[in-house]
Amino acid sequence: MNQYMEETNGGLVHTYNRFPVVLDHGEGVYLYDTDGKKYLDFAAGIAVSGLGYSNEEWKEALKEQIDHLVHTSNLYYNTTCGKAAGLLKKASRMDRVFFTNSGTEAIEGALKAARKYAWAKGTGRYEFIAMTNSFHGRSMGALSVTEHDAYRTPFEPLIPGVKFAVFNDLDSVKKLVTEKTCAIILEPIQGEGGINLATPEFMEGIRALCDAEGILMICDEIQCGMARTGAMFAWQKYGVKPDILAMAKAIGSGVPVGAFAMTEEVAEYSLKPGDHGTTYGGNPLVCASVAKTLEIYEREQMTEHVKEVGAYLTEKLDALVQESDRVLERRGTGLIQGIRLNGPVGDVIQEALKEGLLIISARSDVIRMVPPLVIKNRHIDEMIRILQKVL
Structure with a gap:
């Protein structure tokens, strides 16, 4: 394995704190390293691999597409983009979709769309209100609405016109609203920030405030979307529809694919050809991948499956809170959950890795669990056994 680690490091800039493991292949909800060691995956590539690994139907769709076309640029129509957009529009209940290469780029597009909307309406609005403990990406625009000094400070000054309200404190948001506020951006469930759920009252209050003041509501569902909560997108559980969805x-x-979607109203007054x-x-x-993923989710009733296994995960984590002195609380819903410990979680994550379990952190004291959505109860039992041992 050391040989592979030397080879894979190569000439890379050291920007990631990588775990001492070289992964080779995956099957179902398990990953295997170059020595053949098996790992139960409760990280899913940071909430990416919803279908797990080596799904035959998905692989065949990509292989078939490679035999036709991989890239042409957006100067031309292609056979899969419209299909993927239509399916994503149906799943998100939004009206218009713009595909990007990542979540960070989706946030950039959402911020630009909000400012262009205000410009087209002639309101003179340009300010954003974001939330404490938020994370939206590492580009300059996304960093500007991310409230985390460790990410922000080395790159300041960032984009001006951003204020931070206290997450789940509607009064703190109201105090920041001015005639210059063009949008409020939030994650319905903060992932990197510690698995923090917005309250229904907060989501409803933000929507009502935006409607009353002529402000756009942007929901970042890069991590909590795509059935992870038991709804296709978390806003649907709250019944609070945003104007722009990342x-x-x-x-x-x-x-590598992301998207931002918007209502017809926002689309009409925002981005035009050449703006983005x-x-x-x-x-x-990538659109063949999106389309096939959504087809599988719908056919397999993924939201219902997540509700069932998510309830079982909740039960098991609540029991862990009761039995372990190190575990203070459970956070989250569905298959985006976490446990807060009474100290840093790094040692637990490293020990779990040795025992064949992949878990990740959310801030320094929360273990984050965002497994492939196709896990079964038996995988949850296996994860709990390992956690009990390393705790």
């Missing part, structure tokens, strides 16, 4: 990760099952673009976004290969 998504990525699981929409493509592992290929992408060379690779929406290419035939």
Whole structure:
């Protein structure tokens, strides 16, 4: 394995704190390293691999598409982009879709669409209100609406006109609203920020505030979307529809694709040809992946499956809270959950890795669990046994 680690490091810039493992292949909800060691995956490539690994139907769809077209640029129509957009529109209940290469790019597009909407309406609005403990990406625009000093400070000054309200505190949001506010951006469930759920009252209050003040509501569902909560998108559980929705990760099952979607009203007054673009976004290969992923989700009733296994995971994690002195609380819903420990989680994650379990953190004291959506109760039992041992 050391040989592979030396080879894979190569000439890479050291920007990731990688785990000491070289992964070779996957099957179902398990990954295997170059020594053949088996790992139960409760990270899913950071909430990406919803279908798990080596799904034959998905693989065949991509192989078939490679035999036809991989890339042409967005100067031309292609055979899969419209199909993927239609399916994503149906799943998200939004009206218009723009494909990107990542979640960060989806956020950039959402922010631009909001400002263009305000410009086209002649309101003079340009400010954003974002939330404490938020994470929206690492580009300059996405960092500007991310409230985390460790990410922000080395790159300041960032884009001006951003204020931060307290997550789940509607009064703190109201105090920041001015005649310059063009949009409020939030994650219905904060992933990187610690698995924090928005309350129904907060989501409903934001929607009512936006409607009353002529402000757009942007929901970042890059991590919590695509059936992970038991609804295709988390906003649907709240019954609070945003004006702009950012998504990525699981929409493509592992290929680099994101998207932002909007209502017809926002589309009419925002981005026009030339305002925004992408060379690779929406290419035939990634859209074939999106379309096949959504077809499988619908046929297999993935939201219902997540509700069932999510309830079982909740039960098992609640029991772990009761039995372990190190575990303070459970957070989350469906298959985006976490447990908060009474100290840093790094040692637990490293020990779990040795025992064949892949888990990741959310802030320093929360273990995050975002497994492939196709897990079964027996996989949850296996995960709990390993966690009990390393705790």
